[in-house]
Amino acid sequence: MAGELELRLRDRLAKLKQLHLPGAGVSDEVRRIEHQLAEVDTGDERSEDEIWRSVEFARHPDRPYTLDYVERLVADWIELHGDRARMDDPAIVSGLGSFAGRTVAVIGHQKGRGDAVQRVKRNFGMSNPEGYRKAMRVMEIADRHGFPVITLVDTPGAYPGVAAEQHGQGGALAASQAAMARLKVPTVACVIGEGGSGGAIAFALANRVLMQQFAIYSVISPEGCASILWRDAGQARKAAAAFRPDAVHCLELGVIDSIIPEPEGGAHTNFDEAAKLLGQSIRAALGELGKMNGEELRRDRRNRFRSHGVIAS
Amino acid sequence: MAGELELRLRDRLAKLKQLHLPGAGVSDEVRRIEHQLAEVDTGDERSEDEIWRSVEFARHPDRPYTLDYVERLVADWIELHGDRARMDDPAIVSGLGSFAGRTVAVIGHQKGRGDAVQRVKRNFGMSNPEGYRKAMRVMEIADRHGFPVITLVDTPGAYPGVAAEQHGQGGALAASQAAMARLKVPTVACVIGEGGSGGAIAFALANRVLMQQFAIYSVISPEGCASILWRDAGQARKAAAAFRPDAVHCLELGVIDSIIPEPEGGAHTNFDEAAKLLGQSIRAALGELGKMNGEELRRDRRNRFRSHGVIAS
Amino acid sequence: MASRIDVSIEHKHAPPDAGASKKHPNTCPKCNSHYREDELAANLRVCAQCGYHYPVGALERIEQLLDPGSFIEEAADLRSADPLSFFDLRSYKERIAEAELKTGLGDAMLMGQGKIEGNNCQLTVMDFSFMAGSMGSVVGEKFARACERAIERDVPLVSVNASGGARMQEGILSLMQVPKTVCAVENMRDAHIPFISVLTHPTTAGLLASFATLGDVTIAEPGTLMCFTGPRVVQQTVREDLPEDFGRAESNYRFGHLDAIVQRRELKSTLAKLLRLFDHGR
Amino acid sequence: MASRIDVSIEHKHAPPDAGASKKHPNTCPKCNSHYREDELAANLRVCAQCGYHYPVGALERIEQLLDPGSFIEEAADLRSADPLSFFDLRSYKERIAEAELKTGLGDAMLMGQGKIEGNNCQLTVMDFSFMAGSMGSVVGEKFARACERAIERDVPLVSVNASGGARMQEGILSLMQVPKTVCAVENMRDAHIPFISVLTHPTTAGLLASFATLGDVTIAEPGTLMCFTGPRVVQQTVREDLPEDFGRAESNYRFGHLDAIVQRRELKSTLAKLLRLFDHGR
C-alpha cells in the first residue's frame, strides 16, 4: 500500500511546509512525517481481510503481554503495587527496572493468559480507576527521580463496571493523561495489542507513540462501532474496514510515530524475537528524546498532540 | 501563671540565643518566643480544674464549629465537595471564599450540632481518609491560584473505623501533612475545639498555628491516656492534668504561636464575638506572612516544625 | 474470542430523556406538564412544576449565562473534514450537512469570549443536538484554541459541556481529541488560568475522560448523566439492575466527583461568584 | 459527653504476637517450634517450620542488612528530656532508665550510614523493645537528622520501622514529631533523594501518620501489623468482628497500601536492588 500512503504523506508534508497553523507545532509534524516516509514499506491499500487480521492478531490469546516483554527486556525488575487508597488493580502492572543500562518505569495493561480464571483475575486487561491511579503514582516517582517512562498499551478498554463508574472511571482516565502531559522525563508509549479507546489513551500521551505491526488502536471496538452505526454487531469486519484500526492507517494519520515490526506470522509466534524488536524501537525512541530537557520534553509532547485532527475550514 | 511561664520562656530564649542547633531554625524560634512573651497574660500555674474546664469547653456541644465561623467571616463562600475517587466526607468541609477582601481556601473539621442524627451525619467530626484527600485537592487548587489556606481544627481524632483503616487512614494523614508542607501560599491553622492527635495534625502543619483560649490540643484524649497509663479511663482528669492539653501549656512549649481570646465564659456563649476575635487573629497572622514569597513560606513552615522537641543530650 | 465485552467509549443511544421520547419537546418528560415555548424559555427551560431541566442549545445557553451582547464568537468558521471518507449506512459528510441544517451550527461547540456579571471569561458551550454533541476534530480544535485564548488574555475559561462522547466517524482522530484537549488544559494549568467545568445532561464518555473532569471547579446541573460508559453497556456487562440514579449528577456527587450540583436558575450567579473569587486571588 | 469514642493514636497494648505470650521468646507463637538462640539468629529470626517472622532488635537488624563493618552510627548521644515532668503510675524518667538498661539503646531508633551490597545509604532502624518503639523527641530528631544527612551526602535513606506510635509521656511534643518528620521527608523529596520505607511488625499510629508511609517505595515484612488505629480500638468502635488479617501487611497489600511484602531472607537483596535502581536513574 505504500504507494498510496507515501503519496498522502508527501502531500501532507508539502501542505505543512507551506502552512502556519497557530500552535500546531508544524516543524515537529514535518520532522515526524519525514521520519514516517522513511519507515513506510511498500504494499497496497489494506484489504478488509488484512485489517481484520490485525484485529485477530492484536487479540490473539497467545500474544505476548506486558509482563512477557518486561521479563525479556527489563533487568532488576520490581513491581510497585497499589493506589494507596483502595486497591491494587491487577489489570495494570507498574514498576521499576533497568532497561538498556538505565533505570526506567514501565507501566502497562496486563491480560491474564490461559484459562478463564487467569483471564478473569486480570479482568481481561480492563482497568478500574484505581489502576490508573496506581500508574499515576509510579509516574510521579519516575518524574521525581528522572526515570524515563515506558507504557505498554494493551486493553479492550477501561472496565465498564458499576464500581468503576462510581469510583470515577472518566476522571481517572483524564487525570492519567494529565499526569503524563506533566512529566519532565522522556516518555514512550507502545501499543502492543489492543489500543482500546479511553483505556488506551490514558497511557498514550507520550513523547513518542509506537505501535506493533499487528496491533490495533481505535476509538471504539469494531463490534461497538458496528452495533451503533450498522445497528448490528455482526458487521464488525465492515466497521473495522471503515475506521481502520491497523498500524499502517494510524501511521498514515500521524497518530503514531512508527511501526514496530513483528516476527513473521505475528508476535505470538516468537516472543523473544518480538521482544527484541520492541526493545530496539523503544531504545531508539529514548535515544532521540535524550537530548531534550524537562521543559522541552513537556512542550514536545503537548505540541505532538496539539496537531492531531483534520479540519476543513 | 505567667510568672512561671514567663520565666521558662525567658530561660528558653536565653538558651536559644547562645545555642546553634544544626537545622533547628534558631532565629525563628527566638522570634516566636519573643512574640509569645508579649502575649502571655498574668496568672498562676493552671490547676487540674482549670485544665479540665478547657477539656469541657473544647467539647461543649454548643461550641461554634467550622461552618459557624465561615458563615460569620467569609463572603462569597462556595463549598467544594468530594475526593474525586470515592466519597464526599461530611466530617470535613473545604471551600473558597473571600476573607478580609482576599480569596482564601478554608478547610476544617465539621461536627454536627444538635440531635444524634446530625452528629452522626458529620461522624462527630472524625474524618475518613477520603476527607483528607478532599482537603488535599482543595489545598492544591489554592496553591496553584495563590489563595492562602486557613484550616480550622476540631476533631476528637481520625475515625477509627474498619473502612477507614482499609482505605489508608495513616497514609492519608501523612499525605495531608506532606501536602501542607509543600504549599507555596501562606497557611494559618487554628485549633478551635478539640485538636485530637493525628486527625488534628493532618491540618496543622501551617506557617502559624493559633489556638483558641479554651481549645485543647493533644497527642491522645485524656480518657485514652488514662486507660493506657493508669489502666482506668476514669482517671481522665488526672491524665489531662499530667499532659496538659490547654492552650497556655501549648504556648509555653512553643507548639502554638498565639492564643486567640474567647468571649467571657467561652466561645459557645457568643458566636459573633468568638468569630470576630478569631477573624482578627487570622488576619494578623496572614498579614505577617504576606511579606514572604513561596519558597520562604515553605522554609518558614518546615523550620517551624523542625525545632519542636526537647532533648537532653 | 466469541463473547467479547464491549467497551466502547461512545454510549450507544441517546440517553433516555434527551430526545428518545415521542412527546412534544415542550412536554415535561418527568411530570407531563406542557409549556408554551416563550414560557419555557423565560423559565430557563426548567419545568416550573417538577424542576426538570430541559436540554438547552448552545446559543440559548449563552443568552442565559452571559451579559447581554457581551459574547464574541471565535473560530466560527471551523468545519469538519472527512479524513476517513467514512461511510456506514450513510456518509459522514451527509450526516454533518444534516446536523448543520438542523441546528444552524457549524459543529457541536461554540467558542468565544464574554462577560458574566461583568467578569471577563473565555467560554466554550456544547450543543447536544449537533450529532449528539460528539467530539471530533472541530470540537477538539475549538476547545484547544479556547485554552490558548484564555492564556493570552489572562482570563478564566468556563466550559459548558454536553456530549455523547467521541465522534467515531473520524476514527482514531476523534480519540486524539481527548489527549489534545487534556494538553490544552495542562497548558492553562501551568499558566495559572482558572478553569470551571459545567456538566449538563448528558456529559459522557470521551468528554469525561478529557477536559470535562479537569476543572479547578466542576459543577453539574441536576439530573445530568455523567458516566464514562453508558448505563446500557454497564448493565450488559454486569447483568444486574443498576442503582436508580446510576451515573447521574446526584450519584456522582455522593461518590465525590462533583463540587456542587447547581440549579439552572443559580448557574449564572454561581459562575459569577467563582469568577470573582478566582480573580481576587490574583 | 458520656460515651465518647476514643481515638487515641496509640494502640493500647503491645500487639498480640509481640511479647504478650508467656512462652519462651524463642518458641514460635504460631507453630510452637522451639529454636536455640544461635539457630534462630542464623535463620534471621524466621521460623524454619512456618515462616513466622520473630521481632528483630535494631542492632541485629543492622547486622542482617548492612555489609559487615559498614555501619557508622550517628547522633548516638541524643537522650530524652522530660519536658512535662510526666508522672503516671511511675515517672517517665524511670521508664526511660529502665528501657535503656533493658535494651542497651539510648532510645527507640538507631541512625547512621552504611552500605547494602556496596550501595551507600543513610539508615534509621527502630527497636520495638525500647518503650514499644514509641516516637518522642529523640526518635523525631534522629529521623530528621537522617534526612538532612541523606541530603548532604546525596545518598538514599532506608528506614526500617517498628513502633506503637507516639510517646505520650512527652505530651503534645510527641505529636509534634509527626509533622517534624514529615517536613524532613519533604526536604528530601525536594532534593530528589530516594526514600525506602520498610515496615516491620508492628508499625502503627503516629508512625503510619508520618514518615513510614511517605517512602518512594514502601515494603513490609509478612504479618506486619500496620494500622493507624489498633484492632482493639477499632473493634470497640464498630462493635463487630474484624476481618482476620485486619491491619496486617497482607490486608494492606490487597487494599493498595504496599508496594510489596518481602520475606526477611529477601530483604537485603531487595533493598540492594532498589538502591541500584535509584542510583542508575541519577
Ligand SMILES: [Zn+2]
Ligand atoms: Zn416537570
Ligand SMILES: [Zn+2]
Ligand atoms: Zn513457626
